[in-house]
Amino acid sequence: MTGHFFEGAEKLLEIWFINGNNGSNKSTKCNDLRNIPRDLIEEVLNLVNCKVLTYAQSATTDTYVLSESSMFVFQTHFILKTCGETTLLHAVQPMLELAREYCGFDVVDQIFYSRRKFLRPELQKAPHTSFDHEVSYLDSIFEGGSAYVLGRTNVDCWYLYTLDKTCVSTKTDQTLEIIMTDLDEEKMKIFYQEYTNSAAEATKKAGIDKLFPNAKIFDYLFDPCGYSMNGLLPDGHYFTIHITPEPDFSYVSFETNVSYNQYQELTRKILKMFNPGKFTTTIFGGTASTSLDGQRKMSLYPDYGRIDHQIVCLVDHDLMYSYYKKHPS
Numbered sequence: 001m002t003g004h005f006f007e008g009a010e011k012l013l014e015i016w017f018i019n020g021n022n023g024s025n026k027s028t029k030c031n032d033l034r035n036i037p038r039d040l041i042e043e044v045l046n047l048v049n050c051k052v053l054t055y056a057q058s059a060t061t062d063t064y065v066l067s068e069s070s071m072f073v074f075q076t077h078f079i080l081k082t083c084g085e086t087t088l089l090h091a092v093q094p095m096l097e098l099a100r101e102y103c104g105f106d107v108v109d110q111i112f113y114s115r116r117k118f119l120r121p122e123l124q125k126a127p128h129t130s131f132d133h134e135v136s137y138l139d140s141i142f143e144g145g146s147a148y149v150l151g152r153t154n155v156d157c158w159y160l161y162t163l164d165k166t167c168v169s170t171k172t173d174q175t176l177e178i179i180m181t182d183l184d185e186e187k188m189k190i191f192y193q194e195y196t197n198s199a200a201e202a203t204k205k206a207g208i209d210k211l212f213p214n215a216k217i218f219d220y221l222f223d224p225c226g227y228s229m230n231g232l233l234p235d236g237h238y239f240t241i242h243i244t245p246e247p248d249f250s251y252v253s254f255e256t257n258v259s260y261n262q263y264q265e266l267t268r269k270i271l272k273m274f275n276p277g278k279f280t281t282t283i284f285g286g287t288a289s290t291s292l293d294g295q296r297k298m299s300l301y302p303d304y305g306r307i308d309h310q311i312v313c314l315v316d317h318d319l320m321y322s323y324y325k326k327h328p329s
């Protein structure tokens with residue numbers, strides 16, 4: 001394979017912290033990741049090989065649109081999502097040090113590192129050259145890590161690394177991620193500067209602004225093509241969409257932490273918006289949030305066959321992975 005290529009598949013890292021020193025494991029006002037100076041966050045992002053394109057703050061969240069995807073910083077956790085040939089895991093150790101120094105967070109409550117199988121793994125830089133190398137890297141930092149692979153390793157699969165322990169703060173959290181490939185070429189034209197003048201116009205044309213009408217949207221249209229957006233909802237929830245529209249390796253991801261009861265409807269809207277040939281959904285939930293049981297029966301979509309469907313029950317979280325392929329027309 002030669003010529004232009006971009007690895008859309010993101011590496012996704014989420015780290016939750018607690019203050020082990022105050023006995024109660026409760027965070028105080030000083031225990032806040034948003035206290036880390038912005039220039040130090042940017043230094044960490046340099047190590048990962050990505051740049052900040054836009055930065056904004058809400059009452060609950062600092063949000064960064066990056067040259068390769070996104071970062072969200074909340075009081076007790078952060079989410080870093082980077083694509084291309086970035087070296088996301090180089091952010092782990094520096095972020096642990098910054099969290100200790102500026103926020104008094106001396107204990108990692110939980111970590112989730114996940115990604116889909118890369119299209120071209122041979123282009124990745126260490127430690128991302130294989131999942132085994134990523135696991136060894138994380139094992140050198142954390143104790144009690146567990147590594148999982150879901151889906152078919154010879155077709156399409158999804159990897160996860162997490163800590164095998166009970167957690168304090170993540171039990172009520174939930175996340176939906178939809179990863180789409182083989183996208184509709186007509187729909188992907190929206191995300192080329194040749195057809196669309198600005199990021200705001202792309203957001204409108206695609207209907208992204210209608211997904212959560214009360215969201216504040218931070219969007220970016222790349223030259224000559226490509227699109228990234230972060231959305232902040234008034235209640236502190238987020239959503240984020242990243243688009244690689246080139247037909248030979250098209251890729252779109254959608255992620256949100258809004259509540260479970262919206263997932264079915266949201267997935268339908270996203271499928272209509274992008275019309276992928278294949279997609280996976282991962283639904284992640286703390287065991288204290290609404291049970292995944294309802295999702296299990298609901299997650300069927302008319303134009304698609306569900307090829308794989310796996311449920312993993314971790315110590316404090318349940319995870320549902322599903323892989324779908326469009327029916328031949």
Ligand SMILES: C[S@+](CC[C@H](N)C(=O)[O-])C[C@H]1O[C@@H](n2cnc3c(N)ncnc32)[C@H](O)[C@@H]1O
Pocket residue numbers: 006007008009010067068069082083084222223224225226227228242243244245246251252253
């Ligand atoms: C950063 S965006 C979205 C990333 C996201 N992970 C995805 O693939 O859905 C990637 C798209 O922007 C294009 N692009 C243009 N200039 C870029 C740049 N300087 N850095 C990263 N991507 C760029 C790529 O070719 C690709 O189509």
